[in-house]
Amino acid sequence: MNYKYHMPTKVFSGKDCIVNNSEVFKSLGTKAMLVTGRSSAKKNGSQDDVIKALKAEGIEYVIFDQVMANPTIACSYQGSEFAKQHGVDFIITMGGGSPMDAAKAMALLAKQNIKEEDLFNGQYSQDVLPIVAVPTTAGTGSEVTQYSILTNDAVESKTSIASELIFPKVAFVDAKYMMGLPIATTVNTAVDALSHSVEGMLSIRSSVVSDALAKESIKLFVKCCPVMCEAIKQDDLSLINESTRYDLMQCAVLAGMVIAQTGTTAGHAMGYSLTYFKDIDHGRANGLVLPGYMAFVEKQKPALIAEILSVMGMTQLSEFRDLLDVLLGESEQISIADVDKYSAKAMLTGNIKANCKVAPTEQDVKSIFMERFDLA
Amino acid sequence: MNYKYHMPTKVFSGKDCIVNNSEVFKSLGTKAMLVTGRSSAKKNGSQDDVIKALKAEGIEYVIFDQVMANPTIACSYQGSEFAKQHGVDFIITMGGGSPMDAAKAMALLAKQNIKEEDLFNGQYSQDVLPIVAVPTTAGTGSEVTQYSILTNDAVESKTSIASELIFPKVAFVDAKYMMGLPIATTVNTAVDALSHSVEGMLSIRSSVVSDALAKESIKLFVKCCPVMCEAIKQDDLSLINESTRYDLMQCAVLAGMVIAQTGTTAGHAMGYSLTYFKDIDHGRANGLVLPGYMAFVEKQKPALIAEILSVMGMTQLSEFRDLLDVLLGESEQISIADVDKYSAKAMLTGNIKANCKVAPTEQDVKSIFMERFDLA
Numbered sequence: 001m002n003y004k005y006h007m008p009t010k011v012f013s014g015k016d017c018i019v020n021n022s023e024v025f026k027s028l029g030t031k032a033m034l035v036t037g038r039s040s041a042k043k044n045g046s047q048d049d050v051i052k053a054l055k056a057e058g059i060e061y062v063i064f065d066q067v068m069a070n071p072t073i074a075c076s077y078q079g080s081e082f083a084k085q086h087g088v089d090f091i092i093t094m095g096g097g098s099p100m101d102a103a104k105a106m107a108l109l110a111k112q113n114i115k116e117e118d119l120f121n122g123q124y125s126q127d128v129l130p131i132v133a134v135p136t137t138a139g140t141g142s143e144v145t146q147y148s149i150l151t152n153d154a155v156e157s158k159t160s161i162a163s164e165l166i167f168p169k170v171a172f173v174d175a176k177y178m179m180g181l182p183i184a185t186t187v188n189t190a191v192d193a194l195s196h197s198v199e200g201m202l203s204i205r206s207s208v209v210s211d212a213l214a215k216e217s218i219k220l221f222v223k224c225c226p227v228m229c230e231a232i233k234q235d236d237l238s239l240i241n242e243s244t245r246y247d248l249m250q251c252a253v254l255a256g257m258v259i260a261q262t263g264t265t266a267g268h269a270m271g272y273s274l275t276y277f278k279d280i281d282h283g284r285a286n287g288l289v290l291p292g293y294m295a296f297v298e299k300q301k302p303a304l305i306a307e308i309l310s311v312m313g314m315t316q317l318s319e320f321r322d323l324l325d326v327l328l329g330e331s332e333q334i335s336i337a338d339v340d341k342y343s344a345k346a347m348l349t350g351n352i353k354a355n356c357k358v359a360p361t362e363q364d365v366k367s368i369f370m371e372r373f374d375l376a
Numbered sequence: 377m378n379y380k381y382h383m384p385t386k387v388f389s390g391k392d393c394i395v396n397n398s399e400v401f402k403s404l405g406t407k408a409m410l411v412t413g414r415s416s417a418k419k420n421g422s423q424d425d426v427i428k429a430l431k432a433e434g435i436e437y438v439i440f441d442q443v444m445a446n447p448t449i450a451c452s453y454q455g456s457e458f459a460k461q462h463g464v465d466f467i468i469t470m471g472g473g474s475p476m477d478a479a480k481a482m483a484l485l486a487k488q489n490i491k492e493e494d495l496f497n498g499q500y501s502q503d504v505l506p507i508v509a510v511p512t513t514a515g516t517g518s519e520v521t522q523y524s525i526l527t528n529d530a531v532e533s534k535t536s537i538a539s540e541l542i543f544p545k546v547a548f549v550d551a552k553y554m555m556g557l558p559i560a561t562t563v564n565t566a567v568d569a570l571s572h573s574v575e576g577m578l579s580i581r582s583s584v585v586s587d588a589l590a591k592e593s594i595k596l597f598v599k600c601c602p603v604m605c606e607a608i609k610q611d612d613l614s615l616i617n618e619s620t621r622y623d624l625m626q627c628a629v630l631a632g633m634v635i636a637q638t639g640t641t642a643g644h645a646m647g648y649s650l651t652y653f654k655d656i657d658h659g660r661a662n663g664l665v666l667p668g669y670m671a672f673v674e675k676q677k678p679a680l681i682a683e684i685l686s687v688m689g690m691t692q693l694s695e696f697r698d699l700l701d702v703l704l705g706e707s708e709q710i711s712i713a714d715v716d717k718y719s720a721k722a723m724l725t726g727n728i729k730a731n732c733k734v735a736p737t738e739q740d741v742k743s744i745f746m747e748r749f750d751l752a
Contacts, residue, residue, distance in 0.1 A: 002390025007383070013583070014378025207389070208592060208626045209633070216588030250584045257585070 003207030006164065007260045009133075009144045011253065013173040018046075018134065022053035024170055028130045029089020032061040035079060035103035037068070041094040044177040046134050050092055062086045064106075067095065070151045070158070070275065070282070071102035073116060080109030083129065090130040090169075094177075096189065097140030097149070097282070100133050104148035104166040107131050120152075120159050133168040136177040138248040139189025139283050141196055141256020143171035151276070157345055158272045167260075173253055175245040183231050185281075186240055186248070187327050190228065192283025193252040194221045195290050199265040200258035201308055202297060203355050210261040215311045217254035220247045222312050229326050266293050266360050269351040270369065273342035280332055287328050291321040292368035297358045304357065331373065339369040379583030382540065383636045385509075385520045387629065389549040394422075394510065398429035400546055404506045405465020408437040411455060411479035413444070417470040420553040422510050426468055438462045440482075443471065446527045446534070446651065446658070447478035449492060456485030459505065466506040466545075470553075472565065473516030473525070473658070476509050480524035480542040483507050496528075496535050509544040512553040514624040515565025515659050517572055517632020519547035533648045533721055543636075549629055551621040559607050561657075562616060562624070563703050566604065568659025569628040570597045571666050575641040576634035577684055578673055579731050586637040591687045593630035596623045598688050605702050642669050642736050645727040646745065649718035656708055663704050667697040668744035673734045680733065707749065715745040 012021050025032065032054060034047065041047040047063075054061050064082045067075055083091065083106055091110075093103035108114065111127035133143035142148075146167045152159035178186070197214040200206055206214075224244050231239040270293070271285035280288070295317055298305040305317060314320055334342075343365040346352055352359055360368070370376040388397050401408065408430060410423065417423040423439075430437050440458050443451060459467065459482055467486075469479035484490065487503035509519035518524075522543045528535035554562070573590040576582055582590075600620050607615040646669070647661035656664070671693055674681040681693060690696055710718075719741040722728055728735055736744070746752040 002393065003387075004389070005387040008386075010384075011379075011381040011585075013381070017378065208596070209387075209589070209630065212588050212592035212630065213585070216584060216591075220584070254585065254588065 003205065003209070003261070005207065005209045005261055007144060007167070007257050009168045009171050011144060011171045011173060013250070013253070015174060015176055016049070017174050018049040018053050018172045021172070022056045025054060025059055025132070026057045028132070028169065030059055031086070031088045032059055033083050033086065033088040033091050034061055034063045034065070035067060035091055035093040035106060036063070036065050036095050036099045038065055040136060041065070044136050044180060046094040046136050046177045050094060050134065062088065067099040067102045069098050071098045072151050072153070073119065076102050076105035076150060077109060079103070079106035083110035088129065090132065092132040092134065094134040094136055096135070096137035097142045100135065100140065100142035101148045101150065103133070104131060104142070105150060105161055108161065108163070108166060120161055122163060124163055124165060126165065128165045131166065131168040132170045132172065134172045134177070135249070135252070137181060137185065137189045138175070138178060138245070138252035139192035141193065141252050141259060143168055143173065144253060144256040145260045157276050171253075173249055175242065175249040178245045178249065179242065183235070183237055183240070187228055187232065188281040188283035188287070190221060190224065190248050190251065190283070191287035191324070191327060193217065193248070193255040195267050195283070195286035196255035196259045196264065197221070198290060198294070198308055199267050200255070200262040202265050202304070202357055203262035204357055205262040205355065207261065210258045213254045214258045217251050217258065218308070218311045220251035220254070224248050224251065225323060225327070232327070232329070263355050264351050265356045266346065266352050266365065269346040269349040270342065270365060272349070273345050274334075277338065277342070278332055278334065284328055287324050288331055289368060289372055291317065291324055292372045293360070294320070296360055296364055296368060300358045334369070334373050336375055339366055339373070339375060343369060379581065379585070379637070381583065381585045381637060383520060383543070383633050385544045385547050387520060387547045387549060389626070389629070391550060391552055392425070393550050394425040394429050394548045397548070398432045401430060401435055401508070402433045404508070404545065406435055407462070407464045408435055409459050409462060409464040409467050410437055410439045410441070411443060411467055411469040411482060412439070412441050412471050412475045414441055416512060417441070420512050420556060422470040422512050422553045426470060426510065438464065443475040443478045445474050447474045448527050448529070449495065452478050452481035452526060453485060455479070455482035459486035464505065466508065468508040468510065470510040470512055472511070472513035473518045476511065476516065476518035477524045477526060479509075480507060480518070481526060481537055484537065484539070484542055496537055498539060500539055500541060502541065504541045507542065507544040508546045508548065510548045510553070511625070511628070513557060513561065513565045514551070514554060514621070514628035515568035517569065517628050517635060519544055519549065520629060520632040521636045527652070533652050547629070549625055551618065551625040554621045554625065555618070559611070559613055559616070563604055563608065564657040564659035564663070566597060566600065566624050566627065566659070567663035567700070567703060569593065569624070569631040571643050571659070571662035572631035572635045572640065573597070574666060574670070574684055575643050576631070576638040578641050578680070578733055579638035580733055581638040581731065583637065586634045589630045590634045593627045593634065594684070594687045596627035596630070600624050600627065601699060601703070608703070608705070639731050640727050641732045642722065642728050642741065645722040645725040646718065646741060648725070649721050653714065653718070654708060654710065660704055663700050664707055665744060665748055667693065667700055668748045669736070670696070672736055672740055672744060676734045710745070710749050712751055715742055715749070715751060719745060
């Protein structure tokens with residue numbers, strides 16, 4: 001019954017919310033650094049809107065558009081040097097989880113000298129550049145979290161900076177930037193959001209507040225499934241209309257607020273290796289293992305899984321599995337050697353060691369992988 | 377579909393959360409001012425816990441325990457002078473809405489010279505004493521809002537300071553301080569929380585986030601009703617056990633998070649006069665008029681009222697009215713002259729003028745009062 005709730009980010013949501021609230025930038029300084037990937041923010045209109053708002057307020061800006069998918073530690077240091085060179089006052093990041101996560105690390109590194117070996121230790125002083133986040137996918141929730149998740153080659157996985165310092169000051173949430181997002185990306189990111197809400201409810205840090213947000217997020221995911229399934233079936237992106245985009249974005253923001261409280265659990269711990277070694281999209285990786293993990297939890301806490309299924313309008317876990325099968329299609333293959341390696345890595349994560357209401361053993365993790373990838 | 381979400385207060389919830397997180401005080405300064413009423417914080421143990429935590433951290437403190445129910449503007453100025461005299465770094469307030477609301481005004485006035493005529497104009501500089509809030513009733517939600525609601529004799533009503541500056545930095549939510557709360561106070565404050573969640577859903581500023589929190593809060597209220605009804609019937613306070621106290625406290629915190637986003641509507645606007653002129657407890661006043669206001673909204677937006685009733689497990693508004701009748705008992709009496717006066721006052725509030733999905737006219741407000749008080 002003990003919990004902590006903290007989510008200080010100010011969220012503006014709605015069409016044209018950046019341009020309509022340009023005065024927000026004014027309070028953060030006179031020179032901004034835009035952090036984004038190579039092309040998507042230019043195509044989806046988010047960069048134009050940010051620049052329009054900055055010009056309206058007479059704020060200078062520089063652009064760092066070199067963030068790759070699953071951003072590296074090196075990229076974060078590079079961006080922080082760029083920020084220092086240009087003497088920027090704050091950071092605006094447009095993109096999916098990758099630019100947002102990299103931007104958060106840059107905001108920290110631009111103000112503090114932190115060695116790479118100390119980057120994930122959580123021992124920081126209070127200085128950080130303010131961050132404004134503009135999500136252009138609906139999945140990660142990074143716009144409302146204190147996490148920067150970076151590819152960490154030293155441990156062949158992803159590692160998180162988790163610090164209240166890097167909560168974005170402001171998030172501008174406008175679903176219009178998602179209109180052209182391909183079906184696969186749309187589905188994968190939506191499944192990422194779902195995994196956040198479901199894993200939030202499976203976390204020892206879940207609370208009445210995080211569960212309220214998780215349930216509403218899960219309901220929005222379910223509401224969007226018929227449209228996503230039909231778009232997959234007909235291979236027709238245009239079926240994913242503005243209203244569905246809006247709901248998916250809200251689903252992701254709510255789910256982000258959830259993991260800001262709860263963190264994630266075994267689902268994410270297992271997914272990280274699928275992404276690191278097999279280049280499987282992060283949300284998809286979570287979705288591939290989530291039903292198996294839920295089946296494992298169900299053995300010890302059937303009421304907990306029944307509660308989640310009930311929110312989805314389901315009674316059986318098999319219905320949930322079937323839905324994800326339709327959304328994710330045929331699974332990739334991995335080997336038994338992979339299973340051993342990924343399971344060992346998953347067990348090293350805090351997600352499993354310290355965050356699950358029902359924590360799997362290494363053998364449990366192996367069994368979930370084996371069954372999922374038809375190796376059992 | 378446009379909304380803003382902001383609730384930066386860090387909430388610690390659970391038994392003994394103050395003593396278990398005493399280090400929180402350390403980050404706020406070396407001298408604290410405790411703001412509370414004359415006696416309740418001493419009786420319910422919250423003052424002892426705060427002092428124990430301050431001593432553990434070596435923090436000095438002074439006590440201002442002169443806050444009355446429905447606190448006045450004069451009291452706020454008096455407390456701010458006390459804070460200045462003693463050079464305190466931050467404020468800790470223990471109590472129901474009255475001490476918390478007064479403390480928020482004191483935090484502002486201790487750092488800024490604001491004339492009484494400018495107190496409610498929202499034009500403040502950034503200086504404010506940090507506030508830690510310890511609710512000892514479960515109703516107001518003031519521990520997670522940016523409102524300080526003061527009795528304003530100049531307008532014969534209550535008036536709000538609404539500013540992000542006065543969001544408490546931290547709220548410590550521990551239901552144990554409520555264990556001895558009389559039945560009537562317990563019910564009135566619970567009904568206040570209910571009115572926050574319901575009115576939040578009736579506000580033009582409601583959003584997917586505020587509605588998620590409101591629905592969970594309403595469910596908790598409903599969960600606690602059988603116990604509250606039985607305690608009323610048997611006139612036995614001991615029936616309101618620890619688990620119910622915990623649920624009521626969570627209900628109130630969630631509802632506070634709701635009105636931090638949405639504000640309140642006609643229910644509160646109408647209730648203020650009942651409190652100002654008839655000394656009817658604030659939560660009770662809201663509860664007396666809420667079913668009538670909902671019936672008015674139902675005529676234009678039946679789906680909205682059906683959604684609220686559905687969360688409560690009800691299909692008819694009459695069920696809701698019956699429940700409140702059991703909880704609140706026989707109503708006070710007011711005159712037709714009172715109705716005219718209160719209705720005119722209600723129409724002057726922003727709650728009605730600018731915040732209702734379905735805004736009543738003055739005649740509508742009169743009709744709701746007339747029907748409620750058997751004057752029709």
